[in-house]
Amino acid sequence: xxLSQPSVLVAEDNEDIRELVSHQLRRMGVEVMVAEDxxxxxxxxxxxxxxxxxxxxxxxxxxxxxxxxxxxxQGYTGQIYALxxxxxxxxxxxxxxxxxxxxxGKPIRSDRLRSRVAQALGRSSEVPAV
Amino acid sequence: MNAMVExxxxxxxxxxxxxxxxxxxxxxxxxxxxxxxxxxxxxxDRLRGALATDDFETMRRIGHDLKGSGEAFGxxxxxxxxxxxxxxxxxxxxxxxxxxxxAVEQFLxxxxxxxx
Numbered sequence: 001x002x003l004s005q006p007s008v009l010v011a012e013d014n015e016d017i018r019e020l021v022s023h024q025l026r027r028m029g030v031e032v033m034v035a036e037d038x039x040x041x042x043x044x045x046x047x048x049x050x051x052x053x054x055x056x057x058x059x060x061x062x063x064x065x066x067x068x069x070x071x072x073x074q075g076y077t078g079q080i081y082a083l084x085x086x087x088x089x090x091x092x093x094x095x096x097x098x099x100x101x102x103x104x105g106k107p108i109r110s111d112r113l114r115s116r117v118a119q120a121l122g123r124s125s126e127v128p129a130v
Numbered sequence: 131m132n133a134m135v136e137x138x139x140x141x142x143x144x145x146x147x148x149x150x151x152x153x154x155x156x157x158x159x160x161x162x163x164x165x166x167x168x169x170x171x172x173x174x175d176r177l178r179g180a181l182a183t184d185d186f187e188t189m190r191r192i193g194h195d196l197k198g199s200g201e202a203f204g205x206x207x208x209x210x211x212x213x214x215x216x217x218x219x220x221x222x223x224x225x226x227x228x229x230x231x232x233a234v235e236q237f238l239x240x241x242x243x244x245x246x
Contacts, residue, residue: 014199017199019165019166020199027158085198097176107209
């Protein structure tokens with residue numbers, strides 16, 4: 001299945017964050033899919049080819065690092081943003097090395113989230129984060 | 131999320147009443163925030179159970195998740211408690227865990243959320 005409109009896969013094992021991010025994205029009119037571990041995220045992303053993947057890097061079953069590397073190895077060319085508390089240092093470097101395009105910092109700030117996703121989807125209507 | 135926080139007496143006519151933490155969040159977030167707080171109250175039960183059995187990994191995970199989500203929902207205090215719980219669980223410090231459990235209980239019991 002390939003989705004025809006912009007879509008975002010939210011891969012996050014923290015149910016609270018998964019709900020919050022999904023809620024904010026749906027407010028933007030974005031099609032949202034969710035996965036609660038890296039394995040599920042990998043399968044779902046390969047099956048649906050979302051425009052953007054927001055990937056928590058610390059997840060059970062399969063880590064975000066491994067899921068991203070597998071996605072890239074299997075030809076996924078969409079954008080992947082790492083959801084991580086680390087904006088620099090080894091964890092950030094590892095996220096980018098695994099195939100992430102950018103980092104989206106935790107704790108999640110809704111205005112920053114919407115702004116970054118709008119950028120990734122090529123939209124300009126969202127107010128940029130201050 | 132825009133949130134406004136006020137700390138004040140629960141009842142201005144009663145000097146010994148515990149303070150109430152009032153947090154104001156967007157109406158659009160009401161259902162989401164209510165579900166979040168209900169889950170956090172459920173986490174208290176899970177923490178008590180884990181403490182009773184020295185299940186430090188469960189406590190570490192609960193703390194980690196609380197650290198990651200509290201501030202995102204407009205409750206930075208919960209993120210602080212979560213970080214302390216994660217730290218205490220990692221070092222198998224039951225005493226610190228009991229203190230943090232009490233702190234979270236008190237915070238949630240004094241919390242009043244309004245929606246605008």
